[in-house]
Amino acid sequence: MTDYLSTGSLPDEYRQLALTVRDFAQQVVAPVSAKHDAEHSFPYEVVAGMADMGLFGLPFPEEFGGMGGDYFALCLALEELGKVDQSVAITLEAGVSLGAMPIYRFGDDKQKNEWLPQLTSGRALAGFGLTEPDAGSDAGGTRTTAVADGESWVINGAKQFITNSGTDITRLVTVTAVTGQTGGKKEISTILVPTSTPGFVAEPAYNKVGWNASDTHPLSFTDVRVPQENLLGERGRGYANFLRILDEGRIAIAALAVGAAQGCVDESVRYAGERQAFGQAIGRNQAIAFKIARMEARAHVARTAYYDAAALMLAGKPFKKAASIAKMVASEAAMDNARDATQIFGGNGFMNEYPVSRHYRDSKILEIGEGTTEVQLMLIARELGL
């Protein structure tokens, strides 16, 4: 079977990285995936392995402890991890693109020097707290407040569904908060909140449908006092800054989703060749073979969409529309392929020990997180001037 790494379309350094991560995913991640999924436990040993490989520092310069790679390299790593274990892949995705990237993009020298080496090493994690009970797709509904008081910000409010926010190695959560009013509109800013700050609480983890080994909590803030210098980027630019972070993040989520879609193809090809019914392998039936062919086409198209978005981003060109298209197409490919793979596996597909059943539960959130499919459609339509 040929795969995307054997077509010769990728420069060698990217190909080598993808092969190294593939090997890690198969040797280290796959053997413990079912256990962490069943126990809803955070895979600390896997995260430490990814840290040793430098994956948390992939797209950051060496001066901040990074690997000096780029965002596309991160995407390739996410695709390989996403094939095997979406919880592990989202832990890396959120750690890099939501945790460290806002500080790299918008932090001052002091913030970068204090936080980036910890985060790029993978020994510490940061969460990104945007979503609230009344502010999801409509992030302008933010109610959490940060009031300037002397040399401090005093933060009160709540966030929900925040990834990587309550692990033993979580050190920081970046939050969006209302810091005032400008022209009758909410002024939203972004503030760094070390998790050791009194008044900050990561509430008990959610009981989720999927991504069971990924860490997700509601957060509460009661008179949380941090220094004024913890403001990340300009006051009042929080909304614009997190939109930039989400645009990039959508390419990374698309890559993860392509991995999931491809993982379903790979599992299905293997199973369809082995499983016998009516005296032959089920893959000999055109109905099954065509289903798998369609799955492969979905994964391929979604991959070209995220490659395109990443190429635009790295070239410094507008990439908002391409990122939304990639995120939407790839998350739908993952969900569709997970459903088809589960069908191909028959009753086994409904058993939790089979990876395709995990993809079936895990893939749904890909159509919801970092902007729902409907939000992607709104963004694409807006880019078309509608």
Ligand SMILES: Cc1cc2nc3c(=O)[nH]c(=O)nc-3n(C[C@H](O)[C@H](O)[C@H](O)COP(=O)(O)OP(=O)(O)OC[C@H]3O[C@@H](n4cnc5c(N)ncnc54)[C@H](O)[C@@H]3O)c2cc1C
């Ligand atoms: C496991 C998990 C991890 C997450 N991690 C993070 C994180 O780390 N940080 C973070 O900040 N957030 C995180 N989120 C939150 C996630 O980004 C939001 O759940 C998502 O953006 C949707 O927001 P919502 O849940 O409030 O849905 P809502 O905004 O309430 O939307 C409900 C439905 O209405 C639709 N809808 C809303 N407005 C429109 C419209 N104008 N037109 C058409 N349809 C519309 C939506 O598409 C959706 O189908 C996470 C969520 C989950 C489940």
